[in-house]
Amino acid sequence: MWRQFATCLSIAASSLLCTGCWDSTEIDRLSIVTMTGVDLAEDGQSVLGSVQIARASELGTTGGGSPSTSTGSAKAYLVESAEGPTEIEVISKIRASLPRKLFMGHRRVIVIGEEYARRGVGQLMDEVVRNPQSRLRTYVVVAFHEQAQKMLQVPSDLNRLPSDAIVEMEQSGSVLAVDARRFAKQLTSHSDPYTMGIRIFTNEMSEASPEALTLENIAVFRRDKLVDWLQGPAAKGFLWVSKDLREDSETVILPDDTGKVSVRLGSVRTSHHVVVIHGQPELYINLHTIFDINQNASRLNLLRPSNMSMVRQALQAKIQSEITAAMQQLQRDQSDPLGVGNELFKYYPALWRRLEPRWRDMYANMPVHYNIDVNVRNAGLMSSL
Known part of the structure; x- marks a missing residue:
């Protein structure tokens, strides 16, 4: 009996410590x-x-499950x-x-x-x-x-x-x-x-x-x-190199008035790194993309490798033009959203300490090199009509 009494007493004492949600506020x-x-x-x-x-x-919702507010x-x-x-x-x-x-x-x-x-x-x-x-x-x-x-x-x-x-x-x-x-x-x-x-x-x-x-x-x-x-092409160019782009569709105009081709982005891998040459930093931008054909609005039979190569070259030229527009504007504004200064600080600390006082001016004139690799797949079974 004393054991049961001691158990009840300990439970009662423990309940005093359970204060619950003392600072809760109703919604x-x-x-x-x-x-x-x-x-x-x-x-x-x-x-x-x-x-x-x-x-x-x-x-909330009404009794029937429909929203109470449109x-x-x-x-x-x-x-x-x-x-x-x-x-x-x-x-x-x-x-x-x-x-x-x-x-x-x-x-x-x-x-x-x-x-x-x-x-x-x-x-x-x-x-x-x-x-x-x-x-x-x-x-x-x-x-x-x-x-x-x-x-x-x-x-x-x-x-x-x-x-x-x-x-x-x-x-x-x-x-x-x-x-x-x-x-x-x-x-x-x-x-x-x-x-x-x-x-x-x-x-x-x-x-x-x-x-x-x-x-x-x-x-x-x-x-x-x-x-x-x-804005426009410059904004799209920055999206290409920012590593944020996962969904995209592109339409390119093919040369010689042959028409247009629309593609959908399958995958994209992008990287950029700084190479120091003779004490001067240079930026290298690498982009590898895979596109799927969405629509062939041209007179070309895309089952022919030469025609697919034409589409690939047109896409490559368009993407490089957009990235170039973005980098030129960023260098003109002396804005470094890609983190070139961060990379110099991390991998070339001694060089960074020397360049930091005049980094903005140097960044504005830094050479930029582009490596754009474009692949196009899924031409489909239909040729031009």
């Missing part, structure tokens, strides 16, 4: 932030911060903004204006306004890294010729939350997927950061949402300041 008491934006205020000095907050009550409805989220001298002060003001606790743990996207990015993003990234609620897997994008605040207000046709649409585009394999961890690592190294630009375009085919968001153009930085945009 209906939280303001769940899914996306944030940061801009320069009108005075050019203060920070204009915006948060996109999900309406949790609107994101896709793309602005009722699924709201946007709150405030101004302050620092990013932390802005968040504090927004938090004070809301009846619920602001929760940043589910933030998926950070949008940086172009003017703010040109002034410098060092303070913003310092806050992101130090914030215990901030996830370093949050994607970072820069608003193309626009304020971040406006980007947070554009709904999506296919997603209830615009942040979810941006994340899906980032994960598509056809654009750069740069999160806060990667951006901060670039910022604190001997290279320069880069990320995708986000742009508003007019969607004339949609009556419900006349405006939509797209990830287009590449923002390149020099240290923590935005210096330029890679």
Whole structure:
């Protein structure tokens, strides 16, 4: 009996130590932030911060399993903004204006306004890294010729939350997927950061949402300041050498007015390394790709090796032209997003210490060599009609 009493007493004493989730907060008491934006205020000095907050009550389902809020409805989220001298002060003001606790743990996207990015993003990234609620897997994008605040207000046709649409585009394999961890690592190294630009375009085919968001153009930085945009062929060229491209389709115009051929990217391997010749660094870029024929809109029979060779040469010329355009612009801007300086620091530390004071000028005139290898397969059984 005494043994049973001692057992019960120990169980009762142990239960006093089981406090449960003492700091838990019910979801209906939280303001769940899914996306944030940061801009320069009108005075050019203060920070204009915006948060996109999900309406949790609107994101559930009805009894039949259908969404209670239609896709793309602005009722699924709201946007709150405030101004302050620092990013932390802005968040504090927004938090004070809301009846619920602001929760940043589910933030998926950070949008940086172009003017703010040109002034410098060092303070913003310092806050992101130090914030215990901030996830370093949050994607970072820069608003193309626009304020971040406006980007947070554009709904999506296919997603209830615009942040979810941006994340899906980032994960598509056809654009750069740069999160806060990667951006901060670039910022604190001997290279320069880069990320995708986000742009508003007019969607004339949609009556419900006349405006939509797209990830287009590449923002390149020099240290923590935005210096330029890679657009068109230059942006595509940087994608080729960034090791981010996994999905792509190309159409090439063949010589002598023979027509066009469309191909789909099968695989791509890219590398770049620095070779020091007579004390001067030179950059070598290697690219090996495999394409599959998607459509033959030419008069050529692609079962003939000579015709396939023509397609391969056209693709090779196009890719090399795009990469060359990207490198020429980066060298002109003296921006080093490929990490050439990092490689010199790692493998040639003595040379780097000598070159570092004038590295930017030397980088702008550094020779670049290209080795582009293109293979095309799956010509199919159909010849030209």
